[in-house]
Amino acid sequence: xxxxxxxxxxxxxxxxxxxxxxxxxxxxxxxxxxxxxxxxxxxxxxxxxxxxxxxxxxxxxxxxxxxxxxxxxxxxxxxxxxxxxxxxxxxxxxxxxxxxxxxxxxxxxxxxxxxxxxxxxxxxxxxxxxxxxxxxxxxxxxxxxxxxxxxxxxxxxxxxxxxxxxxxxxxxxxxxxxxxxxxxxxxxxxxxxxxxxxxxxxxxxxxxxxxxxxxxxxxxxxxxxxxxxxxxxxxxxxxxxxxxxxxxxxxxxxxxxxxxxxxxxxxxxxxxxxxxxxxxxxxxxxxxxxxxxxxxxxxxxxxxxxxxxxx
Amino acid sequence: xxxxxxxxxxxxxxxxxxxxxxxxxxxxxxxxxxxxxxxxxxxxxxxxxxxxxxxxxxxxxxxxxxxxxxxxxxxxxxxxxxxxxxxxxxxxxxxxxxxxxxxxxxxxxxxxxxxxxxxxxxxxxxxxxxxxxxxxxxxxxxxxxxxxxxxxxxxxxxxxxxxxxxxxxxxxxxxxxxxxxxxxxxxxxxxxxxxxxxxxxxxxxxxxxxxxxxxxxxxxxxxxxxxxxxxxxxxxxxxxxxxxxxxxxxxxxxxxxxxxxxxxxxxxxxxxxxxxxxxxxxxxxxxxxxxxxxxxxxxxxxxxxxxxxxxxxxxxxxxxxxxxxxxxxxxxxxxxxxxxxxxxxxxxxxxxxxxxxxxxxxxxxxxxxxxxxxxxxxxxxxxxxxxxxxxxxxxxxxxxxxxxxxxxxxxxxxxxxxxxxxxxxxxxxxxxxxxxxxxxxxxxxxxxxxxxxxxxxxxxxxxxxxxxxxxxxxxxxxxxxxxxxxxxxxxxxxxxxxxxxxxxxxxxxxxxxxxxxxxxxxxxxxxxxxxxxxxxxxxxxxxxxxxxxxxxxxxxxxxxxxxxxxxxxxxxxxxxxxxxxxxxxxxxxxxxxxxxxxxxxxxxxxxxxxxxxxxxxxxxxxxxxxxxxxxxxxxxxxxxxxxxxxxxxxxxxxxxxxxxxxx
Numbered sequence: 001x002x003x004x005x006x007x008x009x010x011x012x013x014x015x016x017x018x019x020x021x022x023x024x025x026x027x028x029x030x031x032x033x034x035x036x037x038x039x040x041x042x043x044x045x046x047x048x049x050x051x052x053x054x055x056x057x058x059x060x061x062x063x064x065x066x067x068x069x070x071x072x073x074x075x076x077x078x079x080x081x082x083x084x085x086x087x088x089x090x091x092x093x094x095x096x097x098x099x100x101x102x103x104x105x106x107x108x109x110x111x112x113x114x115x116x117x118x119x120x121x122x123x124x125x126x127x128x129x130x131x132x133x134x135x136x137x138x139x140x141x142x143x144x145x146x147x148x149x150x151x152x153x154x155x156x157x158x159x160x161x162x163x164x165x166x167x168x169x170x171x172x173x174x175x176x177x178x179x180x181x182x183x184x185x186x187x188x189x190x191x192x193x194x195x196x197x198x199x200x201x202x203x204x205x206x207x208x209x210x211x212x213x214x215x216x217x218x219x220x221x222x223x224x225x226x227x228x229x230x231x232x233x234x235x236x237x238x239x240x241x242x243x244x245x246x247x248x249x250x251x252x253x254x255x256x257x258x259x260x261x262x263x264x265x266x267x268x269x270x271x272x273x274x275x276x277x278x279x280x281x282x283x284x285x286x287x288x289x290x291x292x293x294x295x296x297x298x299x300x301x302x303x304x305x306x307x308x309x310x311x
Numbered sequence: 312x313x314x315x316x317x318x319x320x321x322x323x324x325x326x327x328x329x330x331x332x333x334x335x336x337x338x339x340x341x342x343x344x345x346x347x348x349x350x351x352x353x354x355x356x357x358x359x360x361x362x363x364x365x366x367x368x369x370x371x372x373x374x375x376x377x378x379x380x381x382x383x384x385x386x387x388x389x390x391x392x393x394x395x396x397x398x399x400x401x402x403x404x405x406x407x408x409x410x411x412x413x414x415x416x417x418x419x420x421x422x423x424x425x426x427x428x429x430x431x432x433x434x435x436x437x438x439x440x441x442x443x444x445x446x447x448x449x450x451x452x453x454x455x456x457x458x459x460x461x462x463x464x465x466x467x468x469x470x471x472x473x474x475x476x477x478x479x480x481x482x483x484x485x486x487x488x489x490x491x492x493x494x495x496x497x498x499x500x501x502x503x504x505x506x507x508x509x510x511x512x513x514x515x516x517x518x519x520x521x522x523x524x525x526x527x528x529x530x531x532x533x534x535x536x537x538x539x540x541x542x543x544x545x546x547x548x549x550x551x552x553x554x555x556x557x558x559x560x561x562x563x564x565x566x567x568x569x570x571x572x573x574x575x576x577x578x579x580x581x582x583x584x585x586x587x588x589x590x591x592x593x594x595x596x597x598x599x600x601x602x603x604x605x606x607x608x609x610x611x612x613x614x615x616x617x618x619x620x621x622x623x624x625x626x627x628x629x630x631x632x633x634x635x636x637x638x639x640x641x642x643x644x645x646x647x648x649x650x651x652x653x654x655x656x657x658x659x660x661x662x663x664x665x666x667x668x669x670x671x672x673x674x675x676x677x678x679x680x681x682x683x684x685x686x687x688x689x690x691x692x693x694x695x696x697x698x699x700x701x702x703x704x705x706x707x708x709x710x711x712x713x714x715x716x717x718x719x720x721x722x723x724x725x726x727x728x729x730x731x732x733x734x735x736x737x738x739x740x741x742x743x744x745x746x747x748x749x750x751x752x753x754x755x756x757x758x759x760x761x762x763x764x765x766x767x768x769x770x771x772x773x774x775x776x777x778x779x780x781x782x783x784x785x786x787x788x789x790x791x792x793x794x795x796x797x798x799x800x801x802x803x804x805x806x807x808x809x810x811x812x813x814x815x816x817x818x819x820x821x822x823x824x825x826x827x828x829x830x831x832x833x834x835x836x837x838x839x840x841x842x843x844x845x846x847x848x849x850x851x852x853x854x855x856x857x858x859x860x861x862x863x864x865x866x867x868x869x870x871x872x873x874x875x876x877x878x879x880x881x882x883x884x885x886x887x888x889x890x891x892x893x894x895x896x897x898x899x900x901x902x903x904x905x906x907x908x909x910x911x912x913x914x915x916x917x918x919x920x921x922x923x924x925x926x927x928x929x930x931x932x933x934x935x936x937x938x939x940x941x942x943x944x945x946x947x948x949x950x951x952x953x954x955x956x957x958x959x960x961x962x963x964x965x966x967x968x969x970x971x972x973x974x
Contacts, residue, residue, distance in 0.1 A: 002463075031664055033451065048855075051856030051857065052856060052857050053412040053857055054857050054859035054860065054861055055857075055859070055860045055861070056860075056861045056862075056863045056864065057860060057862060057863075057864070058862070058864065059862050059863065060675070060756065060757045060864075060865055061682065061755075061862055062675075062677035062678055062681070062755060062757060063677065063681065063684075063685075066860075070845055070849070072847060073844075074841050074844050074845055074848075076421065077844050077848075078837065078840060078841060078844065081840060081844075085525060091840075092840055093835070093836055094831060094833060095831065095832050095833040095836055097707070097830040097831065097832045098830070099707055099710045099711075099830065100698055100703075100707065100830075100832055100837075102736065103696060103697060103698050103703055103706075103739070104694075104698055104708075106697060106739065106740065106743055107697045107698065109743065110692075110695060110697060110743050110747055113743075113747040113751065114750060114751055114755060115705075115743075116535075117747070117750075117751030117752070117755045117880075117881065118755045118756065119756070119865045120674075120675070120755075120756035120757040120865055120877070120879070121865045121867070121879070122865065122867075122879045122880065122881065124555075124881075124884070125751070125756075125880055125881020126881060128347075128747060128751060128881070128886070129881060129885065129886045129888070129889060130889060132744035132747055132748075133738075133744065133889040133890055134745060135403070135743070135744070136737070136739055136740040136743070136744050136890070137740075137742050137893075138740075139736045139737060139739065139740035140733040140736050140737040140740075141733070142736070143730075143732055143733045143735075143736035144729055144733050145716070146728075147714065147729040147732055147733075150714055150830075151714070151717060151718070151729075154708075155715065155830065156711070157830050158829060159892060162827050164438075164613070164703030184905070188465060215866065216865060216866065219856075219860075220327075220856045220858075222857070224848070224852075227849055250566065259436070267470070271873065280724075288889065289889075289893065290890065292893045294651050298426060299733075303730075306729050307726065310717070310725065310726060311731075
């Protein structure tokens with residue numbers, strides 16, 4: 001029973017904190033640029049505002065426009081239900097497979113791409129085409145990273161990977177995994193449409209990928225898309241922070257450990273969110289046809305990591 | 312199995328064929344017999360059936376014998392399943408064709424020949440039915456014989472399929488030499504020397520691989536499958552190429568004993584190559600059925616990956632893992648039959664209503680044929696292996712097998728397995744891209760030409776046919792227990808080993824690979840969780856947020872809706888342009904932009920693009936060199952100059968005279 005409660009708690013912590021992380025990254029960027037930046041609660045306000053507005057959908061759209069926001073949201077929350085945040089007892093622990101995670105996130109990408117093409121708008125198709133291109137090229141490296149960890153821990157269940165990594169502790173960590181970390185960073189930037197792959201702040205047709213697909217979305221649909229992109233970003237940061245920074249509680253179920261675990265978790269998220277903001281500050285968005293080069297780098301790095309780890 | 316040895320029970324298969332002069336009755340009967348036989352074969356698979364029926368013919372050497380065992384029943388079951396559905400579908404679909412009776416006759420004969428190929432138990436029987444299957448499918452490929460494209464595709468298909476048959480015959484001859492018998496059952500207990508074993512392996516892989524469309528021998532497939540009538544395309548892609556997989560299983564699991572690791576690795580390698588090559592070419596197609604045909608090549612590749620893994624584990628004698636990947640082979644074969652059948656039938660409905668299969672001319676079909684749209688979407692969700700649909704489960708099993716493969720104590724294999732996994736991930740991601748393109752350009756947006764305006768929902772027969780397959784996709788996705796159970800029974804008969812208790816866990820709800828302790832998954836509970844999340848999100852939004860929806864025109868940078876031409880949408884060619892450019896070394900692309908009319912003020916631009924299969928070009932250029940050489944030799948012998956022919960006559964005459972004079 002308490003496992004279920006912990007599972008729900010983890011799920012809600014992840015969903016609840018995700019808009020904060022997004023604003024936090026944005027805030028750091030603003031500060032570094034010398035701007036004041038929005039308050040840290042801005043994303044929550046945005047989502048609430050969007051939920052209160054009516055949804056406008058295109059006359060040319062079909063049922064895809066109505067269901068896609070929900071399915072994209074389901075795909076991200078699905079992953080949130082079995083991703084260990086502070087404890088190995090997640091809600092869907094028994095089915096929490098890390099290969100399934102990759103495919104569940106792909107479900108979201110697929111419906112997002114369909115949504116982009118549904119309104120007969122030039123922007124949507126542009127966004128969809130680029131999104132599936134980036135997703136296709138980053139998928140292979142993501143799978144190699146997954147395999148690195150699956151082979152190291154002897155399981156593809158996220159909960160068990162999480163548990164074993166915490167058991168081994170941070171000091172027995174093979175150095176080769178740092179390559180996997182860099183690779184995962186690149187893949188997460190690509191999957192979450194961040195600079196240098198995509199600029200989440202612009203609406204310029206030359207540069208946008210993710211924003212182009214959801215250009216026609218409004219009201220509750222936009223709120224769902226926004227929230228799922230926040231959750232997706234947080235999922236990747238959580239994954240990275242738990243895999244590469246295995247410190248803290250992982251199976252204890254008493255109240256204090258959970259409270260401390262949540263505090264630790266927030267710290268870890270903030271630590272791992274800063275590099276994302278720094279990368280976004282220090283480089284410009286790449287030209288679209290340079291993206292494959294970066295993704296190839298990610299692939300090679302994850303391959304090196306896997307080989308070194310396997311030898 | 313008393314009573315089953317008598318041949319009468321095969322008789323119902325022939326009745327629809329005889330009744331072909333009444334197309335509709337014959338097709339309905341075909342689907343009914345298929346249904347009955349499907350139920351019978353599902354019933355017989357777990358009961359460990361294995362018997363051989365023989366008919367002695369008037370020719371001494373020729374005995375027709377058929378073997379009914381779990382493996383052949385499984386594959387025959389796939390044929391019955393697809394034939395059941397596609398026959399219902401065809402009842403309406405054939406009204407498009409002028410020669411309904413001939414089509415129905417060929418269609419019924421085609422189904423019969425596939426079933427007989429699968430049931431065959433000796434070499435002559437197999438070859439006769441195999442040849443009949445090839446010829447009938449050739450006739451169906453050129454059914455619309457007035458189009459040049461179809462004839463070319465048909466001739467290429469005929470050539471390739473006979474090339475395949477040559478290799479198959481060679482491998483049978485090799486087996487015959489060492490066993491002294493033409494019966495399949497005598498092939499199983501011979502011990503071949505290593506070099507002959509490799510030769511048998513190679514010739515069978517080339518022979519059956521050509522039929523299945525594996526990597527360097529695939530290029531006939533994307534030409535021949537799309538031009539046949541759609542119900543036939545569904546059968547060709549759904550089950551005909553599976554006969555090759557079936558025979559490969561027979562060869563590598565029954566005929567060849569103690570296969571070395573390298574055999575499995577070769578199969579795995581070519582499987583991975585086919586999967587990648589197929590999906591990369593599927594990504595750039597603009598013809599719906601051609602895209603589906605390339606995707607068949609991809610899926611055959613995935614099946615071969617699993618088959619290769621199974622063979623590798625077999626040569627290491629790790630029964631559990633061999634069983635796991637063997638189950639994945641059969642599971643993915645079943646899945647591919649189901650969703651590829653659905654997608655080809657869906658493509659047929661589009662063709663039926665709009666008379667085009669070119670994505671660039673379609674668009675917005677979701678508003679005109681919404682039910683087809685939903686069914687097609689389910690098919691796509693299956694084929695792109697998205698959870699919780701069926702493709703996902705089988706691909707997940709293959710991923711697990713690959714993971715186990717990298718634990719093997721054999722350095723080369725354990726090191727390359729993760730690479731194959733990333734190939735599989737790559738194909739998964741590319742298939743998402745290809746099918747997003749396919750669905751986005753045909754069903755979403757607005758119609759690109761007037762051809763789409765005529766579209767309407769197809770009638771009940773077609774929808775029922777597709778709906779049944781869509782249901783199968785969902786059911787075999789969220790309840791993987793049943794297909795795994797059947798596949799396991801097949802495995803049990805071949806290898807007398809069962810993995811069922813290792814894979815299925817906890818009341819049959821979870822699909823687990825235990826013992827080596829890797830992952831576990833439950834698509835049913837994932838689906839339930841998804842529904843719960845959906846309902847709660849929906850209710851929450853209704854509760855807190857604003858549930859109103861307003862329809863308005865698409866934003867077009869401030870232009871009026873009337874300014875927004877249909878051309879503003881992304882085209883299928885445009886959609887795949889980034890990949891075409893990034894991976895330009897894979898495709899052979901010829902692009903040209905020409906201007907017609909005025910040169911400077913709003914000239915009319917014509918953009919042409921032609922994407923050729925590199926391997927096809929390569930192989931054709933090699934054959935060209937060969938043919939040129941042959942022609943050159945012929946030129947010396949037969950130069951077309953009358954003097955030479957007269958000289959031939961004189962020489963012949965002299966030769967004869969000398970011969971007779973000496974006598």
